[in-house]
Amino acid sequence: MAEPAAHPEAHAEPHDHIVPVGTYILVFLALMVGTGGTVAASYLDLGIWNTPVAMLIAVTKASLVVFFFMHLKYSPKLYWVWVGAAIFFLAQLILGVGADLLAHLFLNLGNPGT
Amino acid sequence: MSTHTGGVPEPYGRPGAPPPPERPATVARERVNYLNVSYGVRSWLLTTDHKRIALLYLGAITVMFAIGGIFATLIRLELITPQGDMVQSETYNKLFTMHGVVMVFFFLIPSIPAVLGNFLIPIMVGARDLAFPRINLLSWYVYMVGAAFTMYAMITGGVDTGWTFYVPYSTHYSNTHVIATGLGIFITGFSSILTGLNFIVTIHKMRAPGLTWWRLPLFVWAHYATSLIMILGTPVIAVTVLMVALERGLHLGIFDPALGGDPVLFQHLFWFYSHPAVYIMILPAMGVVSELVQGMSRKKVFGYSFIAVSSLAIAMLGFLVWGHHMFVAGQSVYAGLVFSGISYLVAIPSAIKVFNWTATLYKGSVSLDTPMLYAVGFIGLFTIGGLTGLFLAALGLDVHVHDTYFVVAHFHYIMVGGAIMGYLGGLHYWWPKISGRLYPEMWGRVAAITIFMGFNLTFFPQFILGYLGMPRRYHYYPEEFQILHVMSSAGASILAVGYLLPLVYFTWSMRYGPRAGANPWDARGLEWEIDSPPPTENFRVQPVVTDRTYEYGSEEEARIV
Amino acid sequence: MSSLSEAAPAAGAHHPALRHHFDSLATQKESSLLGMWVFIAQEILFFGGMLTCYAVYRNVYYDAFAAGSHHLDVPLGTVNTAVLICSSLTMALGVHAAALGKRKATVLFLLLTILLGSVFLGIKVVEYADKFHHHLVPGPTYSVESLRDAKGQPLLEDSDIARHSEIFFALYFGLTGLHALHMIIGIPIIAFMAWSAWRGRFGPAYYTPVEITGLYWHFVDIVWIFLFPLLYLIPHHG
Numbered sequence: 001m002a003e004p005a006a007h008p009e010a011h012a013e014p015h016d017h018i019v020p021v022g023t024y025i026l027v028f029l030a031l032m033v034g035t036g037g038t039v040a041a042s043y044l045d046l047g048i049w050n051t052p053v054a055m056l057i058a059v060t061k062a063s064l065v066v067f068f069f070m071h072l073k074y075s076p077k078l079y080w081v082w083v084g085a086a087i088f089f090l091a092q093l094i095l096g097v098g099a100d101l102l103a104h105l106f107l108n109l110g111n112p113g114t
Numbered sequence: 115m116s117t118h119t120g121g122v123p124e125p126y127g128r129p130g131a132p133p134p135p136e137r138p139a140t141v142a143r144e145r146v147n148y149l150n151v152s153y154g155v156r157s158w159l160l161t162t163d164h165k166r167i168a169l170l171y172l173g174a175i176t177v178m179f180a181i182g183g184i185f186a187t188l189i190r191l192e193l194i195t196p197q198g199d200m201v202q203s204e205t206y207n208k209l210f211t212m213h214g215v216v217m218v219f220f221f222l223i224p225s226i227p228a229v230l231g232n233f234l235i236p237i238m239v240g241a242r243d244l245a246f247p248r249i250n251l252l253s254w255y256v257y258m259v260g261a262a263f264t265m266y267a268m269i270t271g272g273v274d275t276g277w278t279f280y281v282p283y284s285t286h287y288s289n290t291h292v293i294a295t296g297l298g299i300f301i302t303g304f305s306s307i308l309t310g311l312n313f314i315v316t317i318h319k320m321r322a323p324g325l326t327w328w329r330l331p332l333f334v335w336a337h338y339a340t341s342l343i344m345i346l347g348t349p350v351i352a353v354t355v356l357m358v359a360l361e362r363g364l365h366l367g368i369f370d371p372a373l374g375g376d377p378v379l380f381q382h383l384f385w386f387y388s389h390p391a392v393y394i395m396i397l398p399a400m401g402v403v404s405e406l407v408q409g410m411s412r413k414k415v416f417g418y419s420f421i422a423v424s425s426l427a428i429a430m431l432g433f434l435v436w437g438h439h440m441f442v443a444g445q446s447v448y449a450g451l452v453f454s455g456i457s458y459l460v461a462i463p464s465a466i467k468v469f470n471w472t473a474t475l476y477k478g479s480v481s482l483d484t485p486m487l488y489a490v491g492f493i494g495l496f497t498i499g500g501l502t503g504l505f506l507a508a509l510g511l512d513v514h515v516h517d518t519y520f521v522v523a524h525f526h527y528i529m530v531g532g533a534i535m536g537y538l539g540g541l542h543y544w545w546p547k548i549s550g551r552l553y554p555e556m557w558g559r560v561a562a563i564t565i566f567m568g569f570n571l572t573f574f575p576q577f578i579l580g581y582l583g584m585p586r587r588y589h590y591y592p593e594e595f596q597i598l599h600v601m602s603s604a605g606a607s608i609l610a611v612g613y614l615l616p617l618v619y620f621t622w623s624m625r626y627g628p629r630a631g632a633n634p635w636d637a638r639g640l641e642w643e644i645d646s647p648p649p650t651e652n653f654r655v656q657p658v659v660t661d662r663t664y665e666y667g668s669e670e671e672a673r674i675v
Numbered sequence: 676m677s678s679l680s681e682a683a684p685a686a687g688a689h690h691p692a693l694r695h696h697f698d699s700l701a702t703q704k705e706s707s708l709l710g711m712w713v714f715i716a717q718e719i720l721f722f723g724g725m726l727t728c729y730a731v732y733r734n735v736y737y738d739a740f741a742a743g744s745h746h747l748d749v750p751l752g753t754v755n756t757a758v759l760i761c762s763s764l765t766m767a768l769g770v771h772a773a774a775l776g777k778r779k780a781t782v783l784f785l786l787l788t789i790l791l792g793s794v795f796l797g798i799k800v801v802e803y804a805d806k807f808h809h810h811l812v813p814g815p816t817y818s819v820e821s822l823r824d825a826k827g828q829p830l831l832e833d834s835d836i837a838r839h840s841e842i843f844f845a846l847y848f849g850l851t852g853l854h855a856l857h858m859i860i861g862i863p864i865i866a867f868m869a870w871s872a873w874r875g876r877f878g879p880a881y882y883t884p885v886e887i888t889g890l891y892w893h894f895v896d897i898v899w900i901f902l903f904p905l906l907y908l909i910p911h912h913g
Contacts, residue, residue: 016774024771028764035756035903039749042908054904062897069767069893076705078318079712086716089346089433090723094730096437097382100449101731104378242696245706311713319706320696345713349721357725357849366813366845367838368728374736374839383724651695 017074027068034061147550147647162247163650168233169548170254171224176617178220178261181268183613185213190572190606193599198589206589207274208290214277219299220261222533223391226398227344228257228309230540231337233548235313237641237648238331240322240657245315253308260302267291267298276587278388281369281380285361292362296355303352306394310344313337322640324659328422331639331663332415335422336401339429343390343397347433351387354380378444385436393432395529396496397425399536400467403489406539407471409637410486411478414664417470424463431460441512450509457507464500468493484558485635488539491566495531499524502577517587520580523573531569538565538616545620546630550647553623557615565612571605639663692881704883711887715894722853722898729846729905732839737909739839742822742830743847744909746811748802752907755798756899762791763896766865770889773882778875781885785869788892792862799855806844813845825911847906854902857895864888 038057046053067073072080148165158166189209192200201209236244244250267273273295275284284292317338321330358380360366367373369380408415415421437445437453445453471493480486502524506512515521542562545553575598580586584595591599633642640657641648690700697703733740769784810818819830819837830837868888871877877885 018774019767019771021768021771024764024767028760031760031763032757035753035760038904038908039753042904042910045910050910054908058901058904061900065763065893065897065900069763069896070890075708078709082709082712082716083719085342086346086719086723090720090726092433093350093383093386093720093723094727096434096449097379097386097727098731098734100382100437100446101376101379102734103446103448104444245696246710247694247696307717311710311717314713315706315710318709319702345717346720349717350724353721353724353853357728360845360849364814366849367841368732368845368849372838373841374732374739374835375842376731379728379731383727386724656698 017071019068019071019074023068027064030064031061034064145645146649147645148650149550149647151650160251162243162251164232164236164244164247164250165548165648165650167250167254168229171228171232171257174254174258174261175221175224175229178216179613182213182216182221183610185209185216186606187610189213190603192589193591194596194603196591196593196596196599201589203589204274207276207587208272210587211274211276212268212272215264215273215295215299217529218277218391219302220257220264222395222529223306224257224302224309225395225533225537226402226540227313227337227340227394228253228305230402230537230544231313231333231340231398232309234544234641235316235334235337236320237644237652238334238639239317239320240325240640240653240659241316241320242651242653244312245320246312249308250312253305253312256308257302257305260298260300260305262298263294263301264298267294270294278384279355279358279380280384281358281361281377282371284358285365285369293359296359300352300355300359303348306344307348310341310348313341314345317341322657322659328419329659329662330422332404332418332421332425333398333401336397336404336425339425340394340397340401342426342429343394343432347387347390347394350383351391354383354387378440381440381443382436385439386433389436389439390429390432392525392528393428395533396536397428399492399533399540400425402536402540402543403471403492404467405639406485406489406543407474408664409543409635409639410483410489411475411480412636412666413474413478414666415470416473416476417466418662418664420466421470424466427463428460431456431463435460435507438507438512441509442516454507454509458504461500461504464496468497468500482559483555483635484553484562485539485543487559487562487566488535488542491562492532492535492539495527495535495566495569499527499531502527515580517585518580519576519584519586522586523576523580526573526576531573535565538562541616541620543635544641545623546634547641547646547648549620549624549627550630550645551623551627552630552634553616553627554619557619561612561615561619564608564615568605568608568610568612572602572609573605575599575601575605638666690881692876692883700881704881704886707883707887708890711890715890718857718894718898722850725846725849725853726901726905729850732842732846733905733909736836736839736842738825739836740843741909741911742824742836743811743840743843744907745911746809746822747847747907748805749907751798751802752903755795756903758791758795758798759896759899762788762795763893765791766889766892770882770886773872773877773885774879776877776879778872778877781872781877781882782869785865785872785885789862789865789869792858792865792892796855796858796862799851803848806848811844812848813841817841817844850902850906854895854898857898861888861892861895865892 034057038054041053041057042050044050066083072083148163158170161167161170188201189206192198192206192209198206232244232250236242267290271291273288273290273292275288275290275292279292279296317330317334357366357368361369367375369375369377371377404415404421435453435457437449438457441450441454471489475490502520506515506521506524539562541548542553542558545551579595579598579602582595584591584598630646632644632646634646635642640653640659640663643657644653692703693700694703697706765784765787769781769788772780772784806812809821810816811821819832819840822830822837822840824830824836830840865888868885872885
């Protein structure tokens with residue numbers, strides 16, 4: 001390993017990406033707008049689209065927090081992989097359980113009368 | 115005795131070759147190592163040395179194994195006769211429940227990762243310790259607190275729901291200590307998560323210079339995959355048992371059909387963790403066997419990258435097959451079809467491993483010392499367990515043998531024949547490194563063969579029992595099953611002797627065993643380049659890795675092989 | 676075999692915060708950050724188990740969930756969301772200040788974060804008290820008399836929708852309770868960070884503890900970003 005020996009400073013001094021305060025403020029404002037938007041959207045009758053819209057706004061807000069407040073945008077891809085793996089397996093869980101239970105709850109336990 | 119001293123240029127392990135008698139003179143005076151660096155209870159209970167924490171775990175899980183074993187003994191004693199003449203049904207329910215809870219959550223899941231993984235992973239990656247030594251110690255204390263809760267539940271009356279805690283029995287009808295046991299499992303889960311987290315960060319960030327991913331020992335790859343399951347699976351069971359405890363205490367309705375809740379949802383969440391948990395048990399054992407096979411046949415492991423990647427593949431697929439535990443539980447048929455199909459896929463990476471281990475043995479200088487006996491035992495028993503798993507993954511056949519002794523036999527072949535054989539094999543293989551002493555080889559072989567025989571006698575009849583229709587968890591049975599049950603109980607007593615032997619001779623060897631050199635097996639790997647036992651900081655100089663692990667012999671020898 | 680530690684003593688090697696088993700502060704920092712991200716991955720599935728229950732039951736018992744959701748106080752929930760986002764901002768600014776070595780600003784922003792987190796928990800207590808008052812805590816005392824269906828009519832006792840609404844409140848208390856528990860754990864940690872920062876333990880070369888505390892806090896914020904629309908904003912139509 002000659003490289004670290006040649007540049008001892010490169011590894012010794014953490015050189016972080018400093019996000020400008022202005023970015024934080026912009027993200028903050030976007031989050032506030034998103035909060036207002038999601039409340040407003042819930043009072044509109046969008047038919048089946050209410051939930052997707054609410055989730056879309058929530059995912060956008062969460063992404064802003066993850067990428068900017070949590071610096072994921074400037075972080076090693078390894079962190080992306082781990083967060084991605086967690087989301088992937090959670091999606092598996094929800095889809096697998098959901099697909100099965102919706103089928104059998106509607107068939108056996110659902111209450112068509114009410 | 116084919117222990118080798120390092121650097122012998124001759125071919126190894128040939129039949130009839132005289133064993134190298136001399137031991138290196140350097141071990142005559144005891145150097146400072148992790149065991150003798152300090153003494154006293156405090157130096158152990160407050161240690162942050164991963165090697166000492168591994169030994170703390172070793173002690174704790176040995177106690178838990180003994181407790182689980184006592185429950186197993188009582189079960190097998192009761193089953194000698196078709197009548198319930200030793201214990202009542204209520205007691206019998208508690209026995210098999212507590213056997214399962216203790217063995218699964220407090221022995222099998224922590225066994226190899228927390229003991230061998232803790233001890234070896236930092237050494238194998240060339241680090242001075244795990245990334246978070248204090249979190250490592252914390253994980254042991256968390257484990258002990260969880261174990262204390264469960265012990266409390268057992269002493270004050272036990273629990274009788276089966277280790278699966280199926281609702282609504284566990285939430286509404288059982289009159290036993292479900293909440294305390296559940297909290298014990300909840301707490302112990304965090305110990306598992308913390309261990310996995312430590313391994314992941316250590317493997318990513320603390321590898322020695324030159325130790326690239328494709329040079330890592332396979333043991334480390336297996337533990338990476340295991341840690342993935344520990345981290346992403348355990349939180350689900352944690353929150354699930356928490357909901358069971360709340361449901362039981364407060365009647366929330368989440369799993370209660372009276373309020374519209376669904377018991378099958380519990381089974382989904384339970385198996386989402388508990389199926390991958392089987393891979394938490396077996397993957398580290400596979401990692402151990404990969405090491406044993408190459409170390410004891412003194413040959414570069416065959417198909418390195420396939421074994422490495424198949425560990426990850428098993429971990430990934432393991433998350434997608436949980437529904438095969440629920441074919442007859444009211445799951446929809448379409449879900450059953452999908453889960454059945456994906457379950458078959460797990461056979462592919464598992465078979466890749468078995469073929470590669472076998473190919474590694476081919477034309478190797480195979481020594482039949484104790485670790486190798488365990489390794490070949492593992493390969494055979496795991497293959498039986500795996501193939502019968504395919505029977506159970508088949509939707510149609512599973513309806514016939516579901517909840518019978520066929521299932522019991524299948525998972526004991528994986529968990530006992532697989533995971534415990536791997537654990538014991540690994541313990542023998544690395545015992546000289548851990549303790550600095552050699553165990554008596556003859557007794558080691560006797561124990562390994564006893565365990566193999568006893569195991570098969572115990573569990574093979576159970577396949578037949580199950581196929582003939584003997585359901586699990588009953589202690590009354592028709593008289594025509596008695597002969598098979600007696601065989602099984604006889605096997606269990608042999609198995610018990612086999613498990614007691616290592617306990618005796620390992621303890622004996624700590625004081626009286628001959629001192630081991632740095633590399634008693636003449637194997638390859640960073641752990642064999644440091645003293646036995648290792649110094650606290652593992653490496654007196656920072657190791658630099660220039661080649662893949664498992665490079666045996668000179669160029670010429672490599673070509674002959 | 677060359678020895679790295681002898682050949683190239685890293686410039687940060689003698690920093691008091693460097694633990695013995697790391698070669699450099701940079702590796703130590705990367706390890707801590709990775710550890711926290713992996714922990715967050717674990718947290719995603721920890722909340723995920725309960726979210727799965729929510730996803731299933733919300734789809735099956737939509738009307739009951741809507742009735743339960745309408746009892747929740749949307750203005751208070753919105754204020755709380757805003758409070759938590761503010762606390763996330765102050766946390767981000769606190770980390771920013773720590774990275775630049777501004778000691779007093781770091782302490783100030785961390786204290787503000789604690790304050791906002793406490794306000795959130797205070798509002799949560801008010802909301803929980805309301806549920807207790809209306810007997811909406813699942814269990815033997817549960818009663819649906821304060822719930823209204825889509826037409827504004829009271830729910831009938833013993834109707835399916837009434838029984839199913841109890842599941843909604845079980846999940847409401849489960850999810851928000853777990854979330855609140857994470858905040859209750861987080862606040863003392865932030866307080867400890869503020870104290871450490873005040874004592875001058877951090878600087879541009881070493882502020883990892885503040886940074887990983889920040890990651891944790893932001894994650895707790897993200898959980899709420901999802902819980903708020905899922906629990907408070909279920910429309911009656913849909």
